[in-house]
Amino acid sequence: MSAPAADPDTVDGAVRRSDLPGGVRLVTEAVPGVRSVAIGIWIGIGSVDEVGERAGAAHFLEHLLFKGTRRRSAAGIAEEMDAVGGELNAFTAKEHTCYYAHVLDTDVALAVDLLADVVTDAELAHTDVELERGVVLEEISMRDDDPEDLLGDLFDQTLFGEHPLGRPVIGTEESIRAMSRDTLHDFWRGEYTTPRMVVAAAGNLEHSSVAELVAVALSAAADRHRDTAAVPPRTATGVRPARTGNLSLQPDDSEQAHVMLGVPTPGRHAPGRPALAVLNTALGGGLSSRLFQQVREQRGLAYQVYSSTVRYADAGALSVYAGCAPERLGEVAAVVRDVLAGVAAEGLHEAEVTRARGALRGGLVLGCEDTASRMNRLGRAELDHGRQRSLAQSLARIDAVTPAEVAALAAELLDQPLTAAVVGPYEDASDLPAPLRDL
Structure with a gap:
């Protein structure tokens, strides 16, 4: 098991922050008078970090990581969350990805364990890759059938040109069809590391209790990066996007x-x-x-x-x-x-x-x-x-x-x-x- 978390910093009244083992950063906010907790594992990796054959990998993983872990099947993940009336989901953006849960304050331990299990110990079975490939392709078709969504991607491509910001988060039909299980696995293991993770939580909680739960749940992943510092916020690369036209x-x-x-x-x-x-x-x-x-x-x-x-x-x-x-x-x-x-x-x-x-x-x-x-x-x-x-x-x-x-x-x-x-x-x-x- 990893070392305990350092003493937290009080950021502003109810907001507290701790550096956990393996470079994980934890930020919590105690919200009095509520009975719920929202908690998310944020990873500083998005579509701008995908190169070549990896285009759309982060979004593809958003589907795959919920398909089962070494301890839980896809049905088991859904059943555990449904049994407590909670929400478990994820979203992918250009510069980050977030896996999150919203539960009663009595079910925080379950939420932390589920999130950590999904993000760090998924199976990525070959059969699931093929199954979800079809789902992602359907999602691309849905995007193409929604003029407003299609317009947003077209505008980004026109404004940002060949810069990574101009690429669609969802990838392309060609990249998704060609993406192998090994490509997805290597992207996941290479990029979804604890030094890139921020765990954020808000609601009826105690920072120290959440810190203990997170440290335990992410201990195996953190041990792989025991001596690695947290990755600092993304800075400008100095490469200015150039429009492809007006x-x-x-x-x-x-x-x-x-x-x-x-x-x-x-x-x-x-x-x-x-x-x-x-x-x-x-x-x-x-x-x-x-x-x-x-x-x-x-x-x-x-x-x-x-x-x-x-x-x-x-x-x-x-x-x-x-x-x-x-x-x-x-x-x-x-x-x-x-x-x-x-x-x-x-x-x-x-x-x-x-x-x-x-x-x-x-x-x-x-x-x-x-x-x-x-x-x-x-x-x-x-x-x-x-x-x-x-x-x-x-x-x-x-x-x-x-x-x-x-x-x-x-x-x-x-x-x-x-x-x-x-x-x-x-x-x-x-x-x-x-x-x-x-x-």
Whole structure:
């Protein structure tokens, strides 16, 4: 058995952090007045870490690791969790993967044991690889049948080009068909190591008790890396993504045209994150946002229109999505371009900044009302930044954003050439309306 955990650091009141044997980091938050605990094993490995034949491996593993371990069958895993009314699941992203459980506070020991067993001691049987290969291929087909999901991958490919950020998390049909069991096993054993793991938990818990459970459950995996330090947060590689072009089209026999327009942003370690959040919220983050008001409320051009941001270690994006009737695509694109150009030239009104700050404050606080959201906040912060920021600190950073700061950021970002992706009933880019062809 591995050595006991070091004494925890108190990060902010109820948030505590410990370095466990094998490089595992544990972050917990005690939430009084609840009867549940959300716990996740986060691994700092995602689709950006896949090369060549490994494209889609992390997502493929997300399916396979639940198919059985040396101690449990797939049915046994499901039965144990169902017996306590809990949830057991996982998700894969571009820079990390998370396996998580949400259970009653009386079932934390079971959740920790199940998660550790799945993540570190899966069997990856050949028959299961072939079975899940078909399931993943069906998932890719589902993605292709969902224009909004397909659009997101197309936009990333267009904006980030050959950079790993431009690759779809799910992989491609070709890579999944060709991926062998040995490739998956080597990726799992080589990358899903304890120095890359963060265990995050929130709810009715005691940090010391969770630390003991995690240390025991991960002891065998930690012993393989006994003298290895934790892998620090991912930093920028210095390789800037390069666009493959201004416009990409995926013909699709759909009733609507789906469009995404956007610009690259600096990575998450660059300054200005709160100002970008305010800018995004004012642009398309709510019912009072400029885009919602201009596109839907005043012109009735689309049912759904919004903006969003992503920030990775190397780069990020600010994008606008709209779905509309094909004959209205030109007008939608023109209005979106006008809104972005207007904000780039003139910034936001003080009232817009005030509303956006208030929306962010409310969303942040309300988002912390459940244990799963708190667990996600802990895990992402530890993996991405290697530190925890208190709720009060985060709120203060939002409150400190000024209209002048947002205006400067808008001028810097929105004055760039736009990248656009379209999924809809068009055979060729020449069929698209001028506001898109002329980007």
